[in-house]
Amino acid sequence: MTLAADPEAPVVRRGLRYRHPLWLALIATLSASAYALLGLVRLATYRASTFDLVIVDQAVRNYAHFRAPYIPVVGAFHDRGLDYLQMADHFSPIYALLAPFYWIHDGPESLIVAQALLFAAAIPFIWLFTRRVLGTVPAYLVAAAYALSWPVAQAIAFDAHEVMFVPVLTAIMIERYHAERHLPAFAAMFGLLLVKEDMGLMVIGFGLYLFVIGDRYRGVCAAAIGLGGALLTRGALIPMMGGDHNDFWAYGQLGPDVPSALLAVARDPLHALLLPFSAEAKVDTLFLLVWPTLLLCLLSPLSLMALPHVLERMLSDRDPWWQADFQYSAFTVVILLLAGVDGLARLIRWTRRTELKLTWSVAVCVIALTLVPRFALDQLYHPSFYKGDEVKSAAAREAVAKVPSGVQVEAVNSLGPALTARATVLLWTGESHGSPWVVADTSRWEFPFGSAEDQANQVNRLASEGYAKVFERDGIVVLHKQV
Structure with missing residues (x-):
């Protein structure tokens, strides 16, 4: 038994050359x-x-x-x-x-x-x-x-x-x-x-x-x-x-693992049935x-x-x-x-x-x-799509150019793709991984930070740990530390 088909529809045979x-x-x-x-x-x-x-x-x-x-x-x-x-x-x-x-x-x-x-x-x-x-x-x-x-x-x-x-x-x-x-x-x-x-x-x-x-x-x-x-x-x-x-595992509301989740569904099937509409x-x-x-x-x-x-x-x-x-x-x-x-x-x-x-x-x-x-x-x-944020783009181009090829760099979420072809990119987060180069943004919220203020505070912490600012424009900052 196969899918329902219109009996008047054209039959496509093996090896048939289509006209389209x-x-x-x-x-x-x-x-x-x-x-x-x-x-x-x-x-x-x-x-x-x-x-x-x-x-x-x-x-x-x-x-x-x-x-x-x-x-x-x-x-x-x-x-x-x-x-x-x-x-x-x-x-x-x-x-x-x-x-x-x-x-x-x-x-x-x-x-x-x-x-x-x-x-x-x-x-x-x-x-x-x-x-x-x-x-x-x-x-x-x-x-x-x-x-x-x-x-x-x-x-x-x-x-x-x-x-x-x-x-x-x-x-x-x-x-x-x-x-x-x-x-x-x-x-x-x-x-x-x-x-x-x-x-x-x-x-x-x-x-x-x-x-x-x-x-x-x-x-x-x-x-x-x-x-x-x-x-x-x-x-x-x-x-x-x-x-x-x-x-x-994203089903904590049902249990910590598959067996416990299945048991929860068996105990309260109505709750499980309503979850997709909750x-x-x-x-x-x-x-x-x-x-x-x-x-x-x-x-x-x-x-x-x-x-x-x-x-x-x-x-x-x-x-x-x-x-x-x-x-x-x-x-x-x-x-x-x-x-x-x-x-x-x-x-x-x-x-x-x-x-x-x-x-x-x-x-x-x-x-x-x-x-x-x-x-x-x-x-x-929309023509504006092709321009993007011209201010950020100009600063970003200049910033990523400051990072040499072949290095390890911690980059803010939106700038990592511009560096990945020529550097080992890590995501810039609130925890430093000791990379010699960091590309940060202090003016716009970026994942995984809670706010742009948190990002600015992280830049300040890096500066206190010996990182030097080698570039700063429109909120985008490049930091370098000799390792």
């Missing part, structure tokens, strides 16, 4: 260009951040030079040493695939371009799936809706993250399974396990979906693989590499996830694939996980969009109203357009 590759290439190229432009402008105008762009940059640069993926910026932050492995933080060995980009250009710009290409790479598979189910015109409209979607916009606007691999992998997995090409579908499923330690939950969701639609053997196998992958990475591999599996930000995000499909994703069992990851976010006690402002919603955007396609096909089968195909597809594209001004893609058509 140039249009698809154009959509994907324009999308990737817009995504890359957004990220590169943010980097050039000092709006990227050390946490997380420098983290990924350090890991991929080490892969590119055939070294272990050390991320000293995180090791210093957690006081675990500069030889801290990226896979001890998040289990993302898939980053090694980005190493060739650094052979072309050794800098965080390569990450931004690679991320843009990966997000756009999901478009052909979304088109193929939708064309098979609804027809050609709806396929283009749904592909455009994905390209404009707010989860993708928010992900590309916040540095670079492992989520860049998920839309294309989930699109391949769903589309190839629907085309009864099981080998590439399950290869993509295994690829998800290399993206992040919690992707086993998504694989469990895929197994649940397969079981519900009648493919029970493969469903049970997929769920077992997902569970095994999650237990292996969190319970064994991350601790073995020097990490702590409790670093990202804050306004959670409700807003949940609505924004399903609204772009006019709620029709809820008619498809394919939504079960997204359910474990959505619950992982909404049951947590960490505000950023709930909100729509960061990259987390991009993990499930393709799943829910294609579930909307399948949900519509099921609705048409029940009502026999085939005219809904075009109506819904146009509405989905229109909804994506109406959400653009609320999210990050809106910046691309």
Whole structure:
């Protein structure tokens, strides 16, 4: 048993040459260009951040030079040493695939371009799936809706993250399974396990979906693989590499660990059921996830694939996980969009109203357009975005030029990305790590400080410990100490 499909829709046979590759290439190229432009402008105008762009940059640069993926910026932050492995933080060995980009250009710009290409790479598979189910015109409209979607916009606007691999992998997995090409579908499923330690939950969701639609053997196998992958990475591999599996335990309201949380849910299931709706930000995000499909994703069992990851976010006690402002919603955007396609096909089968195909597809594209001004893609058509804070940018350019190449530097969150290609960057915090160079900002609040005043006080402390100011302009300060 497979997804519901319109019997009048064109059948896509193996080996068939499609008539639309140039249009698809154009959509994907324009999308990737817009995504890359957004990220590169943010980097050039000092709006990227050390946490997380420098983290990924350090890991991929080490892969590119055939070294272990050390991320000293995180090791210093957690006081675990500069030889801290990226896979001890998040289990993302898939980053090694980005190493060739650094052979072309050794800098965080390569990450931004690679991320843009990966997000756009999901478009052909979304088109193929939708064309098979609804027809050609709806396929283009749904592909455009994905390209404009707010989860993708928010992900590309916040540095670079492992989520860049998920839309294309989930699109391949769903589309190839629907085309009864099981080998590439399950290869993509295994690829998800290399993206992040919690992707086993998504694989469990895929197994649940397969079981519900009648493919029970493969469903049970997929769920077992997902569970095994999650237990292996969190319970064994991350601790073995020097990490702590409790670093990202965000369910203190349920208990200190998984067994106690499960027990709490069993004791008070109503409390657990209400948790995903316990804050306004959670409700807003949940609505924004399903609204772009006019709620029709809820008619498809394919939504079960997204359910474990959505619950992982909404049951947590960490505000950023709930909100729509960061990259987390991009993990499930393709799943829910294609579930909307399948949900519509099921609705048409029940009502026999085939005219809904075009109506819904146009509405989905229109909804994506109406959400653009609320999210990050809106910046691309405002001239002020390309200028940024010109005062800060001028001071920042001069400041980072004072830091020599090949040194260790503690940099304020927004300036680390400008130095990471030629220096070992650590995040500047309230605790000194003894680096010979420090680049600080005393006029604007920066993570992880509590206020700009705290940042100014830290600069004063460093000066009292023997650091000399070698540059100061518009609040940006460069300090140096002979070591």
